[in-house]
Amino acid sequence: MNFLRLVPAFFACSVLAFAQEATTPVKKDDGKLPQTKLAPAKLVPDLCLVKYPIQTRSPECQAFFDQGLGFFYSYVWMEAARSFETALKHDPDCAIAHWALARAIERWGKGQAGPSLKKAQELIANASHRETLIIKAKLAEKGMIDGVTPENRKKEAAKYLDELLTLHDDDEEAWFLRAQVAEGTNAMVPYYKALLRVNPLHPGAHHELVHHYENIKRPALGWPHAVKYIESSPGLPHAYHMQAHLGTRVGRWDKTTDWSAKAIQLQTAYHKLMDVKPGEDWQYQHHLEILTVSLIHDGRFKEARGIKKLAQDAKYTLKGPWFRLHLNERNWAEVENVVPMFKGDKVAQSYIKAIMYLRQGELERAEPEINTLREALAQKKSDKELEIKVWETLGMAMCLRGEDAGLKLLAKAVEKVKDEFKSHAWGHGAYHMENWGVGALRVGQLDVAEEAFLEALAHDNGSARGALGMQVVCERQGRTEESLRFAELAQRIWRKADPGRLQAELQFLRGEASPKTTASAGQN
Amino acid sequence: MRLLMLLLFAAPAFAEPCKSGPQPSQRPGPYSAQVAVGPQRGTQHCFICETMNRPAVIVFARDLSAPLGKLVHALDGQLAKHKSAELRAWVTFLADDASVWDPKVVDWGKKHNTGNVPLGIFSDKVGPPTYLLHHEAEVTVLVSVKQKVQANFAFRPGELDDAAIAEILKSVVKLAEAK
Numbered sequence: 001m002n003f004l005r006l007v008p009a010f011f012a013c014s015v016l017a018f019a020q021e022a023t024t025p026v027k028k029d030d031g032k033l034p035q036t037k038l039a040p041a042k043l044v045p046d047l048c049l050v051k052y053p054i055q056t057r058s059p060e061c062q063a064f065f066d067q068g069l070g071f072f073y074s075y076v077w078m079e080a081a082r083s084f085e086t087a088l089k090h091d092p093d094c095a096i097a098h099w100a101l102a103r104a105i106e107r108w109g110k111g112q113a114g115p116s117l118k119k120a121q122e123l124i125a126n127a128s129h130r131e132t133l134i135i136k137a138k139l140a141e142k143g144m145i146d147g148v149t150p151e152n153r154k155k156e157a158a159k160y161l162d163e164l165l166t167l168h169d170d171d172e173e174a175w176f177l178r179a180q181v182a183e184g185t186n187a188m189v190p191y192y193k194a195l196l197r198v199n200p201l202h203p204g205a206h207h208e209l210v211h212h213y214e215n216i217k218r219p220a221l222g223w224p225h226a227v228k229y230i231e232s233s234p235g236l237p238h239a240y241h242m243q244a245h246l247g248t249r250v251g252r253w254d255k256t257t258d259w260s261a262k263a264i265q266l267q268t269a270y271h272k273l274m275d276v277k278p279g280e281d282w283q284y285q286h287h288l289e290i291l292t293v294s295l296i297h298d299g300r301f302k303e304a305r306g307i308k309k310l311a312q313d314a315k316y317t318l319k320g321p322w323f324r325l326h327l328n329e330r331n332w333a334e335v336e337n338v339v340p341m342f343k344g345d346k347v348a349q350s351y352i353k354a355i356m357y358l359r360q361g362e363l364e365r366a367e368p369e370i371n372t373l374r375e376a377l378a379q380k381k382s383d384k385e386l387e388i389k390v391w392e393t394l395g396m397a398m399c400l401r402g403e404d405a406g407l408k409l410l411a412k413a414v415e416k417v418k419d420e421f422k423s424h425a426w427g428h429g430a431y432h433m434e435n436w437g438v439g440a441l442r443v444g445q446l447d448v449a450e451e452a453f454l455e456a457l458a459h460d461n462g463s464a465r466g467a468l469g470m471q472v473v474c475e476r477q478g479r480t481e482e483s484l485r486f487a488e489l490a491q492r493i494w495r496k497a498d499p500g501r502l503q504a505e506l507q508f509l510r511g512e513a514s515p516k517t518t519a520s521a522g523q524n
Numbered sequence: 525m526r527l528l529m530l531l532l533f534a535a536p537a538f539a540e541p542c543k544s545g546p547q548p549s550q551r552p553g554p555y556s557a558q559v560a561v562g563p564q565r566g567t568q569h570c571f572i573c574e575t576m577n578r579p580a581v582i583v584f585a586r587d588l589s590a591p592l593g594k595l596v597h598a599l600d601g602q603l604a605k606h607k608s609a610e611l612r613a614w615v616t617f618l619a620d621d622a623s624v625w626d627p628k629v630v631d632w633g634k635k636h637n638t639g640n641v642p643l644g645i646f647s648d649k650v651g652p653p654t655y656l657l658h659h660e661a662e663v664t665v666l667v668s669v670k671q672k673v674q675a676n677f678a679f680r681p682g683e684l685d686d687a688a689i690a691e692i693l694k695s696v697v698k699l700a701e702a703k
Contacts, residue, residue, distance in 0.1 A: 223623050482654055
């Protein structure tokens with residue numbers, strides 16, 4: 001269910017919300033909630049599966065509380081705060097809802113969380129025993145309980161939560177909160193896993209585990225959690241986005257780009273229905289950027305241009321991804337338009353121009369730009385990223401001149417980044433290997449080209465250029481069966497690419513393979 | 525009668541040994557698999573790249589069978605025996621979806637006590653394209669050193685038996701002791 005399909009439900013809920021508003025004792029001004037200064041929340045069916053029964057007699061308070069949790073677990077702080085405060089409109093004395101509002105405001109960073117927590121403390125007599133322990137844990141963490149020293153706050157919070165879990169090991173919030181105060185690299189994981197035994201579709205646990213497995217560089221272990229996170233939060237854009245953190249690393253190109261697209265679809269519908277400006281939604285820019293990168297990777301340039309338009313409408317400048325987009329679609333005029341976006345960064349401008357000219361085979365125009373990069377590196381020898389850029393551009397230029405030595409520079413760039421986790425984010429893992437392979441084709445070293453393209457595929461099994469490069473290498477060496485297998489692989493990888501793109505890339509690589517090239521002896 | 529005819533026609537096809545993967549003197553190329561069991565669990569890892577010129581036993585499999593478990597358990601014993609030769613061994617399962625296979629591979633490894641032999645999953649039943657693994661081969665074993673295959677064994681379903689395992693191990697011992 002997406003936001004577009006929810007329009008009638010929104011209106012129904014909205015009518016209900018307004019009807020209830022008339023009977024609530026909350027101060028009536030411009031209809032905005034007093035603390036968050038937001039319009040009241042609307043219930044969104046099928047947003048998130050999470051339910052946490054609280055001490056209230058108001059079904060509306062319960063419903064908005066659950067919705068708030070759903071938003072909270074997806075880091076949509078503003079909407080979480082809005083939902084919790086709306087819950088309080090229906091039951092102003094609900095202590096745990098004040099506690100939840102305090103947490104959401106704290107994360108949102110707008111307004112004061114303190115008064116809400118204080119209110120939760122004042123109303124603690126209304127809370128259930130479970131909720132009392134949860135509120136006390138937060139009060140301890142904030143130093144709002146007598147006798148808790150600053151250095152012991154987390155430990156004291158943990159004590160309350162441990163007590164709760166000892167009495168009620170089915171308490172989902174307690175497991176989640178206990179994980180949050182656990183100290184040590186992997187210390188939170190057992191708590192999240194315990195929580196998933198209680199509720200196998202807990203959105204918070206799955207979301208946090210996605211981040212955790214990415215952080216500890218074991219993305220494949222996080223992937224099942226990314227999939228379950230979506231299942232737990234079918235109406236939340238961030239769930240569809242988060243999988244990309246891992247899917248692009250573990251080569252799930254069959255799913256990742258379409259899911260990232262779904263995130264944007266949900267998000268734009270949400271903005272429209274809730275009258276949220278893109279600038280108020282801190283996740284939107286990142287989601288757009290990652291979708292753009294994924295679409296480029298998959299050769300879906302037309303769709304990427306559509307996403308560029310959305311970003312421009314929201315006044316974002318995603319200069320890096322746009323440069324890659326236009327470079328890959330060989331739209332040189334648009335690449336030129338990206339250059340001024342790097343205003344004030346002469347090195348970045350020279351790099352972009354150098355790459356653009358080299359891709360067009362315009363060596364003479366590229367050389368001054370490469371010289372600018374080399375001069376900058378001479379001034380800043382410790383800049384490792386710049387060093388790689390120099391190797392890359394210089395290596396490409398030398399290969400264009402037919403100099404084998406260029407391959408060594410391209411290989412150096414590969415060596416530098418191949419085991420770096422950050423270089424492999426968002427499907428970029430094969431970039432330098434592909435360049436190395438193209439350079440090798442150009443100077444006619446098929447054995448090196450094979451090494452490079454196989455490395456590209458080993459680092460990113462969705463490297464279309466790696467598969468096409470191998471197809472060309474095998475064609476040149478008369479290895480027909482392998483060539484066919486790589487052709488099939490490339491077609492599978494770019495099955496959703498713009499029409500004609502795969503063929504264009506293949507033609508480019510065939511053209512790069514020098515006519516002088518001879519079949520190398522064996523497979524080195 | 526019909527069965528006899530079927531057997532007569534089918535027999536020559538199965539009499540041919542299964543040819544799968546790089547042959548002796550060819551190079552096993554780099555590829556990455558998702559590690560299910562081993563220190564690199566949860567990562568995409570290229571064991572070929574890591575192994576370089578060391579002696580290695582590279583196993584590709586399309587099923588989690590008991591005879592394969594027996595082979596891998598035996599290979600684990602060889603790893604312990606030939607530590608000084610820096611012998612490496614790993615298994616790559618070929619499957620459509622690594623995340624579905626991961627728990628199955630973990631359970632299978634426990635059941636067959638596969639020890640220190642890493643178990644990984646390559647998300648394509650065809651296998652790495654340069655390997656030209658035969659589609660009928662349930663298990664392909666490559667014994668290699670210095671990035672060249674020394675011996676190649678391939679088995680259709682049901683062909684990997686004790687005698688075949690003994691043959692593979694003989695080849696592994698020969699390779700490790702030659703170092």
